[in-house]
Amino acid sequence: MAASIRYVPCKTCGFHKSFSRYKFHRFYSKNVRLQSGWKSVVGLEIHAQIQSNSKLFSASATKYGSPINTQVSFFDAALPGTLPVLNRECVAAGVLTALALNCHINSVSKFDRKHYFYADLPAGYQITQQRQPLAVGGEVCYMTVHPNRQLPPTHRKVRLIQLQLEQDSGKSLHDPAGHISLIDLNRAGVGLMEIVTEPDFTDGDDAAAFVKELQLILQTLGTCDGKMAEGSLRVDANISVHKPGQPLGVRSEVKNINSTRGVAKAINFEIKRHIKELEAGREIVNETRSFDSHTGPISTEQFGELYDMFQRREVSFDIVRKVLAEMCLNPDSTPRVIVTANDWFQIQAVDRLAPACEEAVHQHPRSVEEYKRGNYKAIRRLVNHVQRNMEHRADPVVVIQILKNLMD
Incomplete structure (x- = not known):
């Protein structure tokens, strides 16, 4: 009515x-x-x-x-x-x-x-x-x-x-x-x-x-x-x-x-x-x-710096959300200062990511078999496993390459 x-x-x-x-x-x-x-x-x-x-x-x-x-x-x-x-x-x-x-x-x-x-x-x-x-x-x-x-x-x-x-x-x-x-x-x-x-x-x-x-x-x-x-x-x-x-x-x-x-x-x-x-x-x-209902107003300079860091693969999407929340509590802080202070930079070193990737392959044999049969989406489960172990700081591009090398 x-x-x-x-x-x-x-x-x-x-x-x-x-x-x-x-x-x-x-x-x-x-x-x-x-x-x-x-x-x-x-x-x-x-x-x-x-x-x-x-x-x-x-x-x-x-x-x-x-x-x-x-x-x-x-x-x-x-x-x-x-x-x-x-x-x-x-x-x-x-x-x-x-x-x-x-x-x-x-x-x-x-x-x-x-x-x-x-x-x-x-x-x-x-x-x-x-x-x-x-x-x-x-x-x-x-x-x-x-x-x-x-x-x-x-x-x-x-x-x-x-x-x-x-x-x-x-x-x-x-x-x-x-x-x-x-x-x-x-x-x-x-x-x-x-x-x-x-x-x-x-x-x-x-x-x-x-x-x-x-x-x-x-x-x-x-x-x-x-x-x-x-x-x-x-x-x-x-x-x-x-x-x-x-x-x-x-x-x-x-x-x-x-x-x-x-x-x-x-x-x-x-x-x-x-x-x-x-x-x-x-x-x-x-x-x-700009304004986010969860984090509050953010300056274009702060947002631009955070976007550039994301584009350069310095931070992950999950870390971006954490940085936005931190900028709400500390409006004077810049994204780079926040990421540096919390050691939130995305991990790209192969020697640091390889053990987590090997563990994912070992613990998810079914996903590995599906991937080898041509279901390439199955690799997402392995990537998610690595991200959980690395606190969502692993570079997904590097992780995927390591996983493919292990399974091929």
């Missing part, structure tokens, strides 16, 4: 708001910003996939979960000579959303090319609206709940900067075992609405309450399904802290947060990290950080 919707005027600004009787925004301010006299400032960029039958500039379908690379036109793949044709349905969805968010619709809006290298973007640029977007201004009212449930909810309002239409990118699929990355272009070119807010939020719980309200508005309008777990609604957060009365601090950006709880967790984590860094006398670096 669908949740019933009722509309009531907001006490703050008078605009009508929608509330579902099955949903209530249980987010509340934890006053992270008040720690040690610091004040935090947060702004959001929300990317909402438009609920349409075809993409923004092509006739390709947009069904989620379709087989890889089955919803890709020549234009989506950036073949030379192909031209974009604007989807009227996407424009209408953008206008409807802008009206619901009290934006001003521009009588003339234009598309721009944003050039940057991105593996999931075949054309080498994104078609977006940076200078003359579909709509500007606007504001949204929402509520936050006090930890003391006996107190009434707090009515708040956030100002919007603009709403623009743009293309989504494709999706990278990484195969750690094979050391390769594959590209799925089904999502490339799907219509997005980017909704940019003013930095009106004070902490993660405040921002999460707004995201939940916006999600409900989009679902009610039918312009976006709001399924954050599927990537149809993603949030980028810009965070900075400063002392009251002083200029705004240097900001950091956390990208691609895919849950409301993640929004609260990522922002609050960054606020605490900024305060800790500044109180220790260190400077905040203007950087972009």
Whole structure:
């Protein structure tokens, strides 16, 4: 049964708001910003996939979960000579959303090319609206709940900067075992609405309450399904802290947060990290950080260093997970420092791996027989045995070669 919707005027600004009787925004301010006299400032960029039958500039379908690379036109793949044709349905969805968010619709809006290298973007640029977007201004009212449930909810309002239409990118699929990355272009070119807010939020719980309200508005309008777990609604957060009365601090950006709880967790984590860094006398670096729901935000430099180590076979996939968890506990540490301190480098020396490989062959005669009869997948059981004995630090490429030499 669908949740019933009722509309009531907001006490703050008078605009009508929608509330579902099955949903209530249980987010509340934890006053992270008040720690040690610091004040935090947060702004959001929300990317909402438009609920349409075809993409923004092509006739390709947009069904989620379709087989890889089955919803890709020549234009989506950036073949030379192909031209974009604007989807009227996407424009209408953008206008409807802008009206619901009290934006001003521009009588003339234009598309721009944003050039940057991105593996999931075949054309080498994104078609977006940076200078003359579909709509500007606007504001949204929402509520936050006090930890003391006996107190009434707090009515708040956030100002919007603009709403623009743009293309989504494709999706990278990484195969750690094979050391390769594959590209799925089904999502490339799907219509997005980017909704940019003013930095009106004070902490993660405040921002999460707004995201939940916006999600409900989009679902009610039918312009976006709001399924954050599927990537149809993603949030980028810009965070900075400063002392009251002083200029705004240097900001950091956390990208691609895919849950409301993640929004609260990522922002609050960054606020605490900024305060800790500044109180220790260190400077905040203007950087972009990714977010993992288990480990927290990680800088692009840290992630890049860890990825390079993985590509050079210095660490295994299991060690990568340990390093990510360690970086969450110690954000200032680099992957190489963590790996060195814990002696987590991948073992490639044949003389160290050979005894474990010989033991695997001796203890798994059935797998050895299957391999010799042509079932080459049977070698995986032997590799797993070696990895368990070597605490998942054995280089699988070297292990496989040793095992083949022992069995051939």
